[in-house]
Amino acid sequence: MKQADSLLLNALKAAIHNEKAALGVLPQETQTELLRQAVRHGVLPLVLDACGKALKAARQMAFCQTAEQILKTQVFLQLYSKLREMKLHPLVLKGPVCAALYPKPELRLFSDVDLLAVSGEFDRTRNALLRLGCRTAGESVDPLEQTFYLPGSPLVLELHGAAFPENDAYGHMKAFFAHERLRTETVSVQGEEIYTLGANETFLYLLCHSLKHFLHGGCGIRAVCDLLLFAEKHEKELDKLYLRRCCEKLSALEFLTALFEIGEKYLGFEKTESLALLRVHPAPDETALLEDILAGGVHGAAEKSRLHSANMTLHAAAVQNTGKRERFSVLRAAFPSAKALHCAPHSLPAAWGRRLIRYGKENIQNRTSLRKSVEIGKRRVALLKTYHLIK
Numbered sequence: 001m002k003q004a005d006s007l008l009l010n011a012l013k014a015a016i017h018n019e020k021a022a023l024g025v026l027p028q029e030t031q032t033e034l035l036r037q038a039v040r041h042g043v044l045p046l047v048l049d050a051c052g053k054a055l056k057a058a059r060q061m062a063f064c065q066t067a068e069q070i071l072k073t074q075v076f077l078q079l080y081s082k083l084r085e086m087k088l089h090p091l092v093l094k095g096p097v098c099a100a101l102y103p104k105p106e107l108r109l110f111s112d113v114d115l116l117a118v119s120g121e122f123d124r125t126r127n128a129l130l131r132l133g134c135r136t137a138g139e140s141v142d143p144l145e146q147t148f149y150l151p152g153s154p155l156v157l158e159l160h161g162a163a164f165p166e167n168d169a170y171g172h173m174k175a176f177f178a179h180e181r182l183r184t185e186t187v188s189v190q191g192e193e194i195y196t197l198g199a200n201e202t203f204l205y206l207l208c209h210s211l212k213h214f215l216h217g218g219c220g221i222r223a224v225c226d227l228l229l230f231a232e233k234h235e236k237e238l239d240k241l242y243l244r245r246c247c248e249k250l251s252a253l254e255f256l257t258a259l260f261e262i263g264e265k266y267l268g269f270e271k272t273e274s275l276a277l278l279r280v281h282p283a284p285d286e287t288a289l290l291e292d293i294l295a296g297g298v299h300g301a302a303e304k305s306r307l308h309s310a311n312m313t314l315h316a317a318a319v320q321n322t323g324k325r326e327r328f329s330v331l332r333a334a335f336p337s338a339k340a341l342h343c344a345p346h347s348l349p350a351a352w353g354r355r356l357i358r359y360g361k362e363n364i365q366n367r368t369s370l371r372k373s374v375e376i377g378k379r380r381v382a383l384l385k386t387y388h389l390i391k
Contacts, residue, residue: 004033005294008221012043013268014050016225018103023054031055040297041221045069045107068154070106073099075153076113077192082132083125084193090115090125090159091184092194093205094226100189101229108222112147112156116197119179122161129157142166163205168318169215173208176246177201199237203230204246210259211252211389215317216310218296228263231275240277251320253280254387261286262293284387292383305372312377313384320390 007023007030014021026034035058038047048055048062073096083090093114099105117125122144129148130136134157137147144161163177164170183198197205206227210219231238247253257279263269265286300306384390 001291001294002033003030004037007034008037008041008043008047008294009266011038011047011050012221012225013266015043015046015104015107016102016229017268019050020052021050021054023051026054031057037294037297040302041294042109042111042298043222043225045109046102046104049104049107065109066106069099069109072110072154073106073190075150075155076157077190077194079129079132079134079150079155080194081192083128086128088121088125088128089184089195090117090121092196093160093163094209096189096194097187097196097202098206098226098230100187101226101233105189112158114158114160116160116163116177118182118184122159126159129159164208164212167314168322169314170208170212170317172321173212173250176204176208199234200239200242203227203234203238203243206230207247207252207256208250211250211255213299214255214389215313215384217300217306217313218293218302219300220296220298221293222298224259224262224293225267227259228267228269232269235272235274238275240275244277247278251389253278254284255289255389257283258286258289258387262290266290288383288386292380306376308370308373309377309380312374313380316381316384316390 007026010023011021011034013019034047035044035055038044039058039061044058045062045066048059076096080090080092093116095110095113096105099108099110102108115125126146134148134150137149137156140146142165145165146159148157148159149155150157162174164174177197183201184195185198186193187196188194196202206223210223210227213219213223244253247256260269260271260275260279261283264271296302296306300310381390
């Protein structure tokens with residue numbers, strides 16, 4: 001493991017448990033790489049707070065990120081309170097719910113807030129957000145998804161009519177969150193009551209969301225911290241037998257066990273008997289998964305070649321789920337379908353053109369090529385097989 005990655009994990013371990021990290025005196029080059037990794041994983045404020053005076057650089061950036069996070073949360077809670085007054089009950093997914101798990105919630109960054117409209121409330125919630133001053137961010141390809149922003153504030157909202165979109169690779173996950181049998185509850189965030197999923201559903205959603213992004217290119221270490229913190233704090237409420245059955249349907253027990261191993265070996269979480277049902281024995285080696293998570297950053301966006309390689313991992317998962325034995329071509333990695341690019345069919349040639357130009361620029365400027373994307377894709381497909389996510 002790279003020194004910067006080891007230091008990042010030590011800092012997060014301290015932040016999660018409200019402690020200070022003892023990093024010692026670090027060379028400037030090591031500090032720079034550690035800070036770069038913290039930014040890639042969206043955990044810069046957490047890392048700098050845990051490191052105390054050991055890291056002096058990037059404090060201005062961390063301060064600005066934290067200030068924006070505080071403002072974003074306040075604006076969201078005010079907006080959400082108005083939605084409740086309008087007799088609407090959108091469920092808050094991740095974001096503020098995950099931030100509340102941390103000793104210092106304002107240090108856990110989130111880029112947007114995901115709202116799941118309960119049965120029959122999608123159109124009403126969308127119209128209500130528009131009346132409250134929100135604006136749509138572009139044309140939505142999926143009729144059950146819409147992005148909003150609030151002019152004059154950093155708040156971005158993602159309104160969903162289903163927990164997961166139609167997708168051959170992971171669309172089946174939404175079956176676990178069917179409206180008619182969805183358990184919900186209210187939680188307090190800074191004194192405001194918000195609706196969210198029940199404990200079992202939240203744990204399962206955090207796992208499925210990590211799996212979704214793992215297929216797309218990487219889930220990032222922050223998502224791992226969220227899941228493990230939630231499991232620790234809600235351990236007694238979780239129905240382990242039900243969750244094990246769900247994990248078996250997702251072929252995710254090895255993946256989840258590896259995440260628990262990462263938490264216990266690197267992030268200071270304790271191994272508990274009550275969560276034993278959510279593990280396989282013997283536990284798989286977590287090393288390869290951890291290396292991939294650290295290399296990917298938030299949502300696997302650390303490098304464009306990794307994002308492009310997602311066409312291969314998504315295709316492998318789709319074949320597993322649908323049983324279709326369609327041959328994957330290298331050309332598809334460069335020129336995927338309209339559905340894969342989240343664009344309308346009529347705009348597909350333009351999207352392909354932009355991608356072709358982008359590949360050309362990358363080859364010249366960054367020495368990044370389709371070959372590298374394919375190499376990363378092959379390695380990550382092998383990783384899916386290692387943790388039995390696909391056969």
